[in-house]
Amino acid sequence: MKRSFVREILESIDNETISFAGGLPNEKLFPSKELKKCASKVLKNKEIYQYGLSNGIKELRQKIAKMYCNSGFKTNEENILITTGSQQAMFIISKYFENKSITLEKPSYLGAINIFKLNHIKMKEVDLKKDGIDIKKFEKSFAKTKLAYLIPDFQNPTSTTYSKTKRDEVAKIIKKYDGILIEDSPYSELYFEKKETLISSQIPNNSFHLGSFSKTLSPSLRIGWIRASKELIDSLIIIKESIDLHSSGISQYILNEYLKDDANFEKHTQKIRDDYQDKMEYFCKCLDKYLPTFKYTKPKGGMFIYGSFKKIDTFELVKKAMKEKVLFVPGNQFYTNKEKINNEIRFNYTNSSKKDIKKGIKTISKLI
Amino acid sequence: MKRSFVREILESIDNETISFAGGLPNEKLFPSKELKKCASKVLKNKEIYQYGLSNGIKELRQKIAKMYCNSGFKTNEENILITTGSQQAMFIISKYFENKSITLEKPSYLGAINIFKLNHIKMKEVDLKKDGIDIKKFEKSFAKTKLAYLIPDFQNPTSTTYSKTKRDEVAKIIKKYDGILIEDSPYSELYFEKKETLISSQIPNNSFHLGSFSKTLSPSLRIGWIRASKELIDSLIIIKESIDLHSSGISQYILNEYLKDDANFEKHTQKIRDDYQDKMEYFCKCLDKYLPTFKYTKPKGGMFIYGSFKKIDTFELVKKAMKEKVLFVPGNQFYTNKEKINNEIRFNYTNSSKKDIKKGIKTISKLI
Numbered sequence: 158m159k160r161s162f163v164r165e166i167l168e169s170i171d172n173e174t175i176s177f178a179g180g181l182p183n184e185k186l187f188p189s190k191e192l193k194k195c196a197s198k199v200l201k202n203k204e205i206y207q208y209g210l211s212n213g214i215k216e217l218r219q220k221i222a223k224m225y226c227n228s229g230f231k232t233n234e235e236n237i238l239i240t241t242g243s244q245q246a247m248f249i250i251s252k253y254f255e256n257k258s259i260t261l262e263k264p265s266y267l268g269a270i271n272i273f274k275l276n277h278i279k280m281k282e283v284d285l286k287k288d289g290i291d292i293k294k295f296e297k298s299f300a301k302t303k304l305a306y307l308i309p310d311f312q313n314p315t316s317t318t319y320s321k322t323k324r325d326e327v328a329k330i331i332k333k334y335d336g337i338l339i340e341d342s343p344y345s346e347l348y349f350e351k352k353e354t355l356i357s358s359q360i361p362n363n364s365f366h367l368g369s370f371s372k373t374l375s376p377s378l379r380i381g382w383i384r385a386s387k388e389l390i391d392s393l394i395i396i397k398e399s400i401d402l403h404s405s406g407i408s409q410y411i412l413n414e415y416l417k418d419d420a421n422f423e424k425h426t427q428k429i430r431d432d433y434q435d436k437m438e439y440f441c442k443c444l445d446k447y448l449p450t451f452k453y454t455k456p457k458g459g460m461f462i463y464g465s466f467k468k469i470d471t472f473e474l475v476k477k478a479m480k481e482k483v484l485f486v487p488g489n490q491f492y493t494n495k496e497k498i499n500n501e502i503r504f505n506y507t508n509s510s511k512k513d514i515k516k517g518i519k520t521i522s523k524l525i
Numbered sequence: 526m527k528r529s530f531v532r533e534i535l536e537s538i539d540n541e542t543i544s545f546a547g548g549l550p551n552e553k554l555f556p557s558k559e560l561k562k563c564a565s566k567v568l569k570n571k572e573i574y575q576y577g578l579s580n581g582i583k584e585l586r587q588k589i590a591k592m593y594c595n596s597g598f599k600t601n602e603e604n605i606l607i608t609t610g611s612q613q614a615m616f617i618i619s620k621y622f623e624n625k626s627i628t629l630e631k632p633s634y635l636g637a638i639n640i641f642k643l644n645h646i647k648m649k650e651v652d653l654k655k656d657g658i659d660i661k662k663f664e665k666s667f668a669k670t671k672l673a674y675l676i677p678d679f680q681n682p683t684s685t686t687y688s689k690t691k692r693d694e695v696a697k698i699i700k701k702y703d704g705i706l707i708e709d710s711p712y713s714e715l716y717f718e719k720k721e722t723l724i725s726s727q728i729p730n731n732s733f734h735l736g737s738f739s740k741t742l743s744p745s746l747r748i749g750w751i752r753a754s755k756e757l758i759d760s761l762i763i764i765k766e767s768i769d770l771h772s773s774g775i776s777q778y779i780l781n782e783y784l785k786d787d788a789n790f791e792k793h794t795q796k797i798r799d800d801y802q803d804k805m806e807y808f809c810k811c812l813d814k815y816l817p818t819f820k821y822t823k824p825k826g827g828m829f830i831y832g833s834f835k836k837i838d839t840f841e842l843v844k845k846a847m848k849e850k851v852l853f854v855p856g857n858q859f860y861t862n863k864e865k866i867n868n869e870i871r872f873n874y875t876n877s878s879k880k881d882i883k884k885g886i887k888t889i890s891k892l893i
Contacts, residue, residue, distance in 0.1 A: 192568060196564045200557060207550070207745060248767060275767050376574070376576045379770070401612050408776065
């Protein structure tokens, strides 16, 4: 297996590069002062330096459980498993289902595609429509796989957001076949209009719901989590323990301290939403002005703008753009069969200044 | 698969328990003041909160490479992969070798045994002698598996330390069959007499050498590493990336800051060695006094005393001891076939006070 193109791109970035490639949060918004203060407070205590529980420190699991309860989704700390980023959550669950088949969106998160391959999971892709997955095709596929991987909120890469109807229909199908949904929600808090209702809340015993602090606080913490029934969590702990015993205690304690002030966390998240919405609007304006042949749907949240040209091979285009120090991800990366020529692009808008957004899009416009 | 008995025991410990079970470092020796100071210094910088490289931050890899160079083992940062504890190092390598066969010591580290099972690796156990693995049987097994997992320094669970001759013989066999050695060294720095020479230094392209800061600094950091040829490291990065993208950046940056003062780190490690040697001597004295029928070899380093009774089923004994709030690990846990009755015990001596050591051993003596 080859390394992911996006990770390779990320590692080739230098100071002069304008990158619309990765899913990087805006560095300027990291709450460094607050996190430093929290660290000073907790790093005094000797006991935080010891080995900890495989499922994560109890206080942190309780706080995450409370977030679910606040939105009406009954959850307690036994339903939570802390993971080293939600990437690890995906890996643990995939290891649990190794050699099985899975229904997923077409296109989908390429990190997940790589994890499925690594764990010998056969992937059945189902087309994404504007309001979510194609329901008829989904049911046909799910009837066989009994396992699905979906990103219903501001999907990666397409930013598609599932309608209320689609969410209900998916939940109904999962129940009908008594299967399992893996609902991946790294972007759920990055909404511009309203927070969507999790599909998992309708099927609490037939779902893994994945969350992360990477997009709201800091990816460097590497703290994500899985919400599932106690029985499913217990099965996963064996795998979690084998993979790394437990996630960084230092990260967990600092984060736990930060979350004690939930009003402040909400204020911080709102600041990110405002900043990203502003960036997104500006990005769209520049696309319309300098790349009018690029057709896209305006996102309702998240970190990406996805769209397509009529006839441009975007994999060839990115190679040219890289020479001009501008990066984006060609759409072919998000399909299980990457060989097919593809005319789509995913742009990330969260980690570039407005000046660079304009400059980067203008540079691309000169290459087509 | 069931959860590891040791982890389950660890999670059942309360304040009144005297535990000789886990491999827990002495909490009192964690350098909390220094680590807190390092955190205050690095957590100011916004850039440390961003996503990082999958193989780990460069400065930290350089410092680890320098440690190898200092002992005459040529290494640079491209030979190092930072992992979420050396537990994850084991998982990544095992995933890389999934479905293969491996030669390992009998008994061996139970975390490794669980990882091999999880990755469908067939285990071929070879007896441990007082000076290391039985060389004739090792060669016979390695000729077939071409892959070995050994813990030559203060082995877990037996505290066995390989002689110079055994190290040379193992290296020769690995070379002869052009196979691979996984050399696990979490305890190497915890020597009471002298530092041993790594087998990997004789076979730099045919080995994975695993190290960790869990025993010298803090397990809560969850920072370990793999040293291997650049080619082997590059193959592992794909798996590392899929498992958690990268290890906690917060942990890595704090640790990197701490290691800038290597004289201080060495002084700290010496303090740990002195403390553990003192505890070990006291533990042995109590064993000789209160449990004279328990036969063991005095360790030259590490965290464990291993030995056996003539005719006592230690799995039954630990169940009785648990009721009296004293814990240890019965030897059967360290064999691939745990069902066999076993008369062996692993005692950890690093995380109990002298008072508790005496009290715990006396309690056990009353149960036999």
